[in-house]
Amino acid sequence: MTDEQIKSDTKPVAVLYRMVMEKHICPYGLKSKYLLEHKGYEVEDHHLTTREETDAFKEKYGxxxxxxxxxREKRIGGYDGVRAFFDKKKEGEKESAYRPIIVIFLMAFLMSVGVSWALPNGPFVISVVEKFIAIAMCLLAVQKLRDLTSFTNQFLGYDLLAQRYVPYAYVYPFAEALAGILMLAGVLVWVSAPIAFFIGTVGAISVYKAVYIDKRELKCACVGGDSEVPLGFVSLTENVLMVAMAIWMVGKTAVLAIL
Structure with a gap:
C-alpha cells in the first residue's frame, strides 16, 4: 500500500511505540504522537517502559x-519519518543561515522598544536606536560566551588583531558585553565608547579584508562559534553599528556637557 493510499484512509489509525520510562520520556515520541494526532490520526500509543523492553522491540523490528x-502495518519510521510522511521538512534543517542573527536583531529591537516605552528618556526613536544597538551587543556577546573555545577558533580565522595576539579573541566578547551594558545604562561613556570604537573598527577592517579583498568564504563568529552565518555584510554591519554608537555617545555626552 502506498503512502497516498494510507493517507486517504477514512479512519486512519497509527500505531506508535515510544520510550516512556521512569527517568526518561522520549521527546521525539511525544512529537510523533502530537503530529499524528494533529493530522487526524487515532494513535495506539504503546509505551516501552524499560531498557530491556526497548532493546527487544528494536531487535524484533530490526x-x-x-x-x-x-x-496499516507499514513502518513509517521515527519522528523524521513521520514528518517526511506528511511532506514536512526534517526538524532542525537549516532554512536560512541568517535565521539566528535575524532572531537576535528582532529580539533586540522589540526589547529596545519595550524599554524605551516603559522608561522614556528623550526622543522615542533616538532612544530605541540607542538601546537597540546596546541590547544587540549584549545578546551577541552572550552567544559568543556560550562556548568561548568554539568562538575563538572561528574568530581567529579572520580577525587581524586576534591573529597577532591570541588573548584578544578571549577578551573580545567580554569587552562587547561590558560596552553594551554601560551603553544601555547610559553611564561611563568614556569607558564604553572607546571599547566599542576599538573593537568595532578592528572588526570592520578584518571583515572587509577577509571578504572583499581576500575573497575568503568564512563563517561569522558574531553569533557564536557554531554559527553558519556567512562572514560578510551582516558581520560588517555589526561592527559599523558599534563604531557609530561609540561616536554618537561621545558626541551626545559632549553636547550635554556644554549645555
Missing part, C-alpha cells in the same frame, strides 16, 4: 532507534 510509527 530498527536502531525509537520511536517507531506503523500505519
Amino acid at each position: 530498527v536502531e532507534t525509537t520511536p517507531q510509527t506503523f500505519i
Whole structure:
C-alpha cells in the first residue's frame, strides 16, 4: 500500500511505540504522537517502559532507534519519518543561515522598544536606536560566551588583531558585553565608547579584508562559534553599528556637557 493510499484512509489509525520510562520520556515520541494526532490520526500509543523492553522491540523490528510509527502495518519510521510522511521538512534543517542573527536583531529591537516605552528618556526613536544597538551587543556577546573555545577558533580565522595576539579573541566578547551594558545604562561613556570604537573598527577592517579583498568564504563568529552565518555584510554591519554608537555617545555626552 502506498503512502497516498494510507493517507486517504477514512479512519486512519497509527500505531506508535515510544520510550516512556521512569527517568526518561522520549521527546521525539511525544512529537510523533502530537503530529499524528494533529493530522487526524487515532494513535495506539504503546509505551516501552524499560531498557530491556526497548532493546527487544528494536531487535524484533530490526530498527536502531525509537520511536517507531506503523500505519496499516507499514513502518513509517521515527519522528523524521513521520514528518517526511506528511511532506514536512526534517526538524532542525537549516532554512536560512541568517535565521539566528535575524532572531537576535528582532529580539533586540522589540526589547529596545519595550524599554524605551516603559522608561522614556528623550526622543522615542533616538532612544530605541540607542538601546537597540546596546541590547544587540549584549545578546551577541552572550552567544559568543556560550562556548568561548568554539568562538575563538572561528574568530581567529579572520580577525587581524586576534591573529597577532591570541588573548584578544578571549577578551573580545567580554569587552562587547561590558560596552553594551554601560551603553544601555547610559553611564561611563568614556569607558564604553572607546571599547566599542576599538573593537568595532578592528572588526570592520578584518571583515572587509577577509571578504572583499581576500575573497575568503568564512563563517561569522558574531553569533557564536557554531554559527553558519556567512562572514560578510551582516558581520560588517555589526561592527559599523558599534563604531557609530561609540561616536554618537561621545558626541551626545559632549553636547550635554556644554549645555
